[in-house]
Amino acid sequence: MIKSYKISFSGQVQGVGFRPYVYNLALEFNLKGTVSNNEDGVLIFASGDSQNITTFYQKLIKFPPPISKIKNSSIIEIENVLFDYFKIIPSTKNGQLNLPLTPDFAICNNCKNDVENTENRRYNYPFTTCVNCGPRWAITQTFPFERNNTSIAKFPMCPKCEKEYNSPPDRRFHSQTNTCSACGIQLKLINNLGKTIVIEQSNLFKKIAILLSEGNIIAIKNTSGYLLCCNAEDPKVIQKLRDKKHRPHKPFAVLYPSLEVLQKEVILNENQLKSLTSAELPINIVSLENYNGKIALKEVAPGLNQLGIMLPYTGILKLLANELSFPIVATSGNIHGSPIINTNADALKKLENIADYFLQHNLKIEHPQDDSVVKFSTKFQQKVLFRRSRGYAPNYLETSINSEQKILAMGAHLKSTIAFYPNSNLYISQYLGNLDNFDVYKRFTEVTENFIQLFEQQPEIILVDKHPTYQSTQFGKELAKKTTSELIEIQHHKSHFTAVLGEHNLFDKKVLGVVFDGTGFGDDSNIWGGEFFSYQNNKIERIGQVDNFDWLLGDKMSKEPRLSLFSLASEEMNKILKQKFTSNELNNYSYLKSQNKLKTSSIGRLFDAVASLLNITDFNTYEGEAAILLENSILNYNLKTCKTYCQLNSLGFSAKEIIKNIYKDVEEGIDRTQIISNFLFTLATHILNFSKEKGFNKIALSGGVFQNTTLVDMLIELASKEIKLYFHKDLSPNDENSSFGQLMYYLNIHK
Incomplete structure (x- = not known):
């Protein structure tokens, strides 16, 4: 019997080949009707045999x-x-946008084959895409996701592309990003004086490969922003890039020409392999144990036994990789600390003293994004997102929210993101960066305003961090006045805790929250960072902390690990302090300490102090450097040989006692790797023992400290069967999760 049905789908269903897939499936089931995108997702009207329609659905x-x-x-x-x-x-758009936005996707295998096949008309065309791959969020101007709502609309399809677009069996059937060399995006190579290098398009990538092999730095405009590239096996050019980019030690990511080349040099596990061949294709941080290649590791990843690696995820990078016999550094196109550059004019202006050549194209990038970064822990393969950006943003599909209010969360300061709930979907922006940088702050405000315009919704509630000097907080306050929205301040570490609760949907449970990070303005006006919280029945209570110690010299303390050691050191350590400070500094800092009233419980600063005490580093040239170098000083651990450096008390434990006992081990000549293992073992043991003593069997863990995958592995190994650990799944444990956490706090805790 013939019947008619209205079928709706919401989720990530636009820009993913859903309509052409529905079309072909409808023909298979002998159905008649229509399929279209709308403001809510995909809408289908289907007539046919009712059993066929049910099976089709x-x-x-x-x-x-x-x-x-x-x-x-x-x-x-x-x-x-x-x-x-x-x-x-x-x-059709009959109302305001109410669907997830589509992230960018890595080039698929079929499109890779097209650009490499000399018989294919897309041979050597770097912007080859189909319904299964290519830029989406990067080129989005508005929704629904249609060609005329993207920056690719500037390139009308030629007759051959039109034919593919209208051909149901073709995988480019209704592909909104469909272009070819006859009608599509054009590349050009210029030098840093702006002079075009005249060269046949067919030889362009060969020329760039030669330039890279000769020791040049090339700024490459990818589909989500500029990358600065050079030969990863050439220490001189890498050092030149470091000097010019003002990035003395922070590791660079490396792009390998292919998976085959990568696997000859680096051992990959199953999870890394899956990640490096996924549609998101993030940078993976992998171990350099048994490394078998020629990368200039000292220059690429100073002091580290790990490397950030990626594979070509766009046609541009794939075609370049095909001409390379060596891996290349592929780092964000910016001056260190600034946002990734996305326009040709900006690139030439800001990078002319860094890059020797520029590979440019004429596609406008609407939403520039850094590469996402992920790491899997060694023993238990726990996934830890270090940066959530290209491939993931701006969607967040893993939670259901039932609220009539339009809510905007402004996040934190160092690793900023925003979260917006304007309809029945939640959107979390790409990683934006440190708001101390004016250009990052400008990008942050632009993204916020763009979200509001895109969804045609003014926020009714604006959530900000309780820290009064955060730029995100100040902008949120200004925006609240402008939009007459209600402004609500949320404590930094409570938002971290509720971010994990939200990811795992734990608001109906009794949970211990452990938030270990660098800094956050506390309810008592001190600097928190080593906190134990209880959650039950929609209430959060701070039930423990690392014992307070002196917070000295503001931001200077986070940049100089030696200051954390100075704050925590006992008198017996004076001989070590004399090696790290001048006599004037010691006198001045001692006076400041005697007058100081600002205290902290920061585990991030405790990591800094340990790193300084062990002579790993006294100065951070990038955020978290001391903690990263500390973890990298050990390749593995043995729990049977580990001991704790302090006793657990009813409220927490003492950072000063830890430092005092580490100092004793240093004096006794205990191996540094054993000391670091003991230190991490102390933290892991006290987290688990604290939960046991307070009667919790669920522990939610957040904060930048839990990017330490050795600590994560120890916790998993030490936890009894009765204890359930909850780590972040789809968000980073660092401050990127703050915007999401603020929203979860408001919806579930705030009354």
């Missing part, structure tokens, strides 16, 4: 297009409608 749910993510679906029988055939019809 079930197959769509069970076997959707590969990069789609269905969040909700519905099927409703309607009054019979007569259709002549099944077709894709133009999208």
